[in-house]
Every structure is written in structure tokens, then in C-alpha cells.
Amino acid sequence: MQHETPNTAPGAAPTSATAALEAHDIHKSLPLGRERIDILKGINLRIEHGEFVAIVGPSGSGKSTLLGIIAGLDNPTSGQVLVDGVDITHMSEAKLANVRNQKIGMVFQAFNLIPTLTAQENVEIPLYVGQHRGSPSARSTELLTLVGLAHRLGNRPTQLSGGEQQRVAVARALATNPAIVIMDEPTGNLDQKNSENVLQMIRDLRAATGTTFVIATHDPNVARAADRSIRIVDGLVANS
Numbered sequence: 001m002q003h004e005t006p007n008t009a010p011g012a013a014p015t016s017a018t019a020a021l022e023a024h025d026i027h028k029s030l031p032l033g034r035e036r037i038d039i040l041k042g043i044n045l046r047i048e049h050g051e052f053v054a055i056v057g058p059s060g061s062g063k064s065t066l067l068g069i070i071a072g073l074d075n076p077t078s079g080q081v082l083v084d085g086v087d088i089t090h091m092s093e094a095k096l097a098n099v100r101n102q103k104i105g106m107v108f109q110a111f112n113l114i115p116t117l118t119a120q121e122n123v124e125i126p127l128y129v130g131q132h133r134g135s136p137s138a139r140s141t142e143l144l145t146l147v148g149l150a151h152r153l154g155n156r157p158t159q160l161s162g163g164e165q166q167r168v169a170v171a172r173a174l175a176t177n178p179a180i181v182i183m184d185e186p187t188g189n190l191d192q193k194n195s196e197n198v199l200q201m202i203r204d205l206r207a208a209t210g211t212t213f214v215i216a217t218h219d220p221n222v223a224r225a226a227d228r229s230i231r232i233v234d235g236l237v238a239n240s
């Protein structure tokens with residue numbers, strides 16, 4: 001008999017209801033010259049619905065690589081990622097794009113807003129990509145109001161401060177009401193006041209929407225605000 005454990009084991013305890021996110025033995029290696037470097041060396045984690053989890057660890061430890069994989073933007077060399085119970089690692093590109101659009105919101109460190117579009121148009125993009133109910137303009141107005149930017153709907157990114165751009169990126173990540181929002185160093189480019197604003201916004205959004213947040217951070221204030229931290233050191237979880 002094989003020792004593979006199915007994810008929906010018939011004997012599974014009732015407490016093992018579907019997690020927001022599960023990673024099973026994630027490995028990532030990349031070619032470097034004639035060698036391969038192992039960036040992730042067997043990451044396991046489970047994050048429940050509604051949790052706010054900080055991913056911490058030294059620079060170069062593999063946090064961004066891990067976030068890219070759990071967001072479905074990058075493939076692991078081996079291992080499995082389940083988002084809301086759905087295995088995204090063995091999925092067609094079209095189906096994966098749909099899961100990303102419906103279930104996952106991503107905030108990149110560099111914001112990645114589209115410079116020619118207004119704040120409101122940037123937030124509406126994911127709503128035009130997939131099938132979503134309701135009016136995109138009503139939804140984008142609602143979200144930009146939630147992040148305190150009701151007065152900036154028509155501004156382009158260059159007309160916004162770093163903190164405001166970051167809040168637009170958060171509003172865009174929330175537009176489709178995803179099960180999980182993944183952020184890579186969301187306060188890394190912000191001064192202390194704007195960092196505190198973004199953090200307060202995450203708290204408020206969580207209270208209002210119950211969204212799951214997974215946030216890679218160097219910022220002790222963000223890590224303290226989380227329910228728990230997962231420490232990555234040299235491609236492995238150092239606590240669990």
C-alpha cells in the first residue's frame with residue numbers, strides 16, 4: 001500500500017474542515033549556472049479561514065518565493081497548495097487564472113498599479129477579468145471608501161502618495177471578495193504613519209469582511225498585529 005494521505009481522508013476528524021490555505025511539502029529549486037539552488041526545502045503550513053498570519057524571516061529566506069507559489073503565480077518544483085480546499089498545483093492555466101481571480105487577492109511590494117488608469121479603474125480591473133455580480137463602479141467606490149480614498153477615485157497613481165497607492169493596491173486585491181489576501185511586505189515602502197494606516201486598514205477590513213490575510217513582513221508592528229507568525233529560515237519553517 002502507498003502511504004499517500006488523501007487530503008479528504010474519509011476518517012478525517014471534523015475539526016479538519018477546509019482550511020483557507022494549505023501547503024504540503026513545498027520545494028522550489030532553480031538552476032544557477034550548472035548547479036541548482038534549493039530555495040524552498042519542504043514547507044508545510046495550514047492557515048484557517050479568517051486568520052491573519054505574518055510570514056517572517058531574514059531577507060533571502062524564501063518568503064517572496066513562497067508567496068508567489070501560494071498565490072498560484074509560480075509553480076513549486078514539488079508539493080501541493082490547496083486554496084479553500086482546491087489543489088492549484090495541478091490545474092490548467094485557464095482554470096488557475098479563474099481561481100486566482102475568484103479566491104486570491106495579491107498585493108505586491110511595488111504596488112503594481114497601472115499608471116494610465118485612475119484609482120477607481122485600477123480597482124475595477126479584476127472585476128472585468130472574471131464573472132462577478134454587481135456593478136464594478138459601485139464596488140470600486142465602496143472599496144476605495146473603505147480604505148479612506150473616496151476623494152481620490154479619479155486620481156492616477158502618480159497623483160497619489162505611496163501610502164495612498166498602497167491602499168489602492170489593497171482595495172484592488174479585495175475587489176472580488178477573495179477568500180485570501182496575500183501581501184508581500186505591504187509596509188516595506190511606507191513611512192511609519194502610512195504603515196500604521198495600512199495596518200489599521202487590515203484590522204478594520206478583517207473585522208468587516210472576515211478575509212484571511214497572509215502577509216510577509218519585516219515590520220515588527222505588522223508581525224505583532226497578526227494572530228501568529230510563521231518563521232521561514234533558509235527555505236524551511238523554523239517554528240510551527
Ligand SMILES: Nc1ncnc2c1ncn2[C@@H]1O[C@H](COP(=O)(O)OP(=O)(O)O)[C@@H](O)[C@H]1O
Pocket residue numbers: 030032039057058059060061062063064065066
Ligand atoms: N528567479 C530567481 N533565480 C535565482 N535565485 C532566486 C530567484 N528568485 C529568488 N532567488 C533566490 O532565492 C532566495 C529566496 O528569495 P526570496 O524568496 O525573494 O526571499 P525573501 O523574500 O525572503 O527575501 C534568495 O537567495 C534569492 O536570491
Ligand SMILES: [Mg+2]
Pocket residue numbers: 063064065184
Ligand atoms: Mg521578499
